[in-house]
Amino acid sequence: MVDVRTLPDVMQKNLTALDCPVFENKPWVRGAPLKDRRVAMLSSAGLHLRSDQHFVGGDHSYRVIPNDTAPDDIVMSHISVNFDRTAFQQDFNVTFPLQHLADMEEEGLIGSVASNHYSFMGATDPRDMEDDARHLAGVLKADQVDAVVLLPV
Amino acid sequence: MSVLAHYLEEEGLATTVVSLVRLHSEIIQPPRSLFVPFELGRPVGPPSNHALQRGVLEHALGLLESDDGPSLLSDFDQGNDGTSSDESWSAPATASADLETADVADLKQRLKDEIEMLAPNYASAKKARGRSSVGVSKLTIEEIAEHILSFLDGPHEESPREDLSAAMVLRFCADDLKAYYMEAASHGGTPSSWQLGNWFWRDTVAGQILISLRAAALDHDDKRFIIVGGKFLVPVVWVTELKL
Numbered sequence: 001m002v003d004v005r006t007l008p009d010v011m012q013k014n015l016t017a018l019d020c021p022v023f024e025n026k027p028w029v030r031g032a033p034l035k036d037r038r039v040a041m042l043s044s045a046g047l048h049l050r051s052d053q054h055f056v057g058g059d060h061s062y063r064v065i066p067n068d069t070a071p072d073d074i075v076m077s078h079i080s081v082n083f084d085r086t087a088f089q090q091d092f093n094v095t096f097p098l099q100h101l102a103d104m105e106e107e108g109l110i111g112s113v114a115s116n117h118y119s120f121m122g123a124t125d126p127r128d129m130e131d132d133a134r135h136l137a138g139v140l141k142a143d144q145v146d147a148v149v150l151l152p153v
Numbered sequence: 154m155s156v157l158a159h160y161l162e163e164e165g166l167a168t169t170v171v172s173l174v175r176l177h178s179e180i181i182q183p184p185r186s187l188f189v190p191f192e193l194g195r196p197v198g199p200p201s202n203h204a205l206q207r208g209v210l211e212h213a214l215g216l217l218e219s220d221d222g223p224s225l226l227s228d229f230d231q232g233n234d235g236t237s238s239d240e241s242w243s244a245p246a247t248a249s250a251d252l253e254t255a256d257v258a259d260l261k262q263r264l265k266d267e268i269e270m271l272a273p274n275y276a277s278a279k280k281a282r283g284r285s286s287v288g289v290s291k292l293t294i295e296e297i298a299e300h301i302l303s304f305l306d307g308p309h310e311e312s313p314r315e316d317l318s319a320a321m322v323l324r325f326c327a328d329d330l331k332a333y334y335m336e337a338a339s340h341g342g343t344p345s346s347w348q349l350g351n352w353f354w355r356d357t358v359a360g361q362i363l364i365s366l367r368a369a370a371l372d373h374d375d376k377r378f379i380i381v382g383g384k385f386l387v388p389v390v391w392v393t394e395l396k397l
Contacts, residue, residue, distance in 0.1 A: 007390070008389050008390055008392075008393040009393075010389055010393075011389055011390070015174055015176070015177075016176065018177060020155075020156075020177050020180040020181050021156060021181060022180060022181070022182075023159055023181070023182070025163070026182065026184070026222075026223035026224055027159065027162040027163045027184060027223065028162065028184050028222040028223035029162055029165055029166060029167040029168075029184070030167070030220075031167045031217065033218060034214055034215065034217055034218055037167075037217065039214065042154070042157065042161075044154055044157075050288055050291075054289060054325070070284070071283060071284040072283060072284035072285065074284075074286075075286055075288055075289045076286060076289065076328075077289045077325070077328075079324075079385070081328075081384075081385055081386070081387070081388045082193070082388050082389050082390070083192070083193035083194035084192045084193060084194030084195055084346040085194055085286075085328075085331070085332070085335070086194075086200075086335045086339065086346045086349045086350075087192075087194055087195040087199060087200045087235075087346065088194065088195070088286060089286045089332050089335045089336050089339070090200040090201065090282070090335075090336065090339050091200035091201050091282070092284065092286075093197060093200075093203070093206050094194075094195040094196070094197050094198060094199070094200050094206065095194070095195065095196060095197065097197050097206060097207075097210050099203075100197075100203070100206060100207050100210045101210070103207070104207075104210070104211070104214075109211070109214075110214065120157070122154070126154075126156035126157055127156065129156075129157060129160075130160055133157045133160040133161060134160055134163075134164055136161070137160070137161050137164030137165070137166050138164070140161075140166060141164075141165070141166065145166065146166065146167060147166075147167050147168075147169070147214065147217055148158075148161055148166055148167070148168045148169075149168075149169050149170075149171070149210070149213055149214060150154040150155075150157060150158050150161075150168060150169070150170040150171065150183075151154065151171050151196045151197065152154045152170075152171065152172065152173050152174075152196050153173075153193065153194055153196065
């Protein structure tokens with residue numbers, strides 16, 4: 001985990017003062033064993049295809065990244081420069097582990113990989129993404145997805 | 154991501170979150186989350202350490218088989234946060250410049266020279282990795298350099314893209330320029346993000362030009378230039394480290 005005390009003052013303040021929602025209900029969905037699940041990834045790294053619309057400040061929409069996308073076709077337009085990008089620049093799997101998911105499917109550890117994966121841009125308040133996220137849930141279910149791994153940046 | 158996980162789970166989808174900031178997940182309490190010890194920007198671990206990355210993904214997905222809900226918090230702690238330096242790594246040569254004495258024409262030439270010096274490394278890196286993250290500006294590296302350099306004479310409205318303002322393109326050009334340098338410099342080694350940042354912000358003409366543009370933007374009255382220059386050119390960690 002990031003030790004916020006090691007970050008510059010302004011970042012410490014931003015992270016510790018972030019207004020996080022507290023939910024009264026605690027949803028908990030059970031499912032099949034992992035080896036039978038269909039898995040999709042959801043990133044907040046502001047990832048998208050080269051041909052797609054870049055993210056802007058306050059953007060609450062998501063972009064679709066097909067599972068068979070060539071890694072060279074994935075770019076990042078997150079508005080913040082205050083996280084390490086050098087890792088993604090060297091190896092896309094650090095933020096979007098497409099290769100590992102494919103390997104796990106081949107090895108039978110998961111049932112299948114979803115047709116598409118998705119990315120939001122995490123600088124936007126996630127409460128502003130609620131409608132898009134609930135819409136995305138329907139899209140995921142239509143693809144028979146029953147497991148989603150969410151990856152921050 | 155913890156908030157989005159809550160929404161998806163409410164809609165009937167099982168979720169598992171990789172978490173980089175424990176404090177936030179402790180408050181939001183998503184259904185399942187795995188805390189990882191990595192830098193912001195690398196939730197699955199350091200680049201090229203595929204065994205470690207795979208371990209993170211397996212651990213996160215493995216939480217889906219647990220019945221310890223409805224708010225399951227787990228830790229990934231294997232003692233490797235990926236921040237150690239690569240002592241064998243050597244930084245590429247750069248076309249150093251003294252901004253105190255260099256004039257704009259000199260800086261422009263030195264940036265072009267430096268980009269050319271890094272071109273073989275960048276090409277090799279792209280070939281070896283099968284990809285590059287450069288390209289969000291949709292301009293060539295020469296056009297990227299030209300647009301950044303054009304701001305050395307002050308903000309203007311001449312955008313090389315019809316769909317974006319000159320200031321917005323400057324933001325994407327800065328991202329692309331940094332990616333070009335970092336991809337080239339990291340090829341053949343495993344430098345830490347700190348090593349790469351130290352090289353870029355202290356030793357390269359590109360870094361010095363972005364620092365200079367940031368200072369100029371903060372001292373200007375053009376709002377868009379102030380925002381782009383102040384927030385999107387130099388990371389806070391380097392503003393702090395270099396006492397800018």
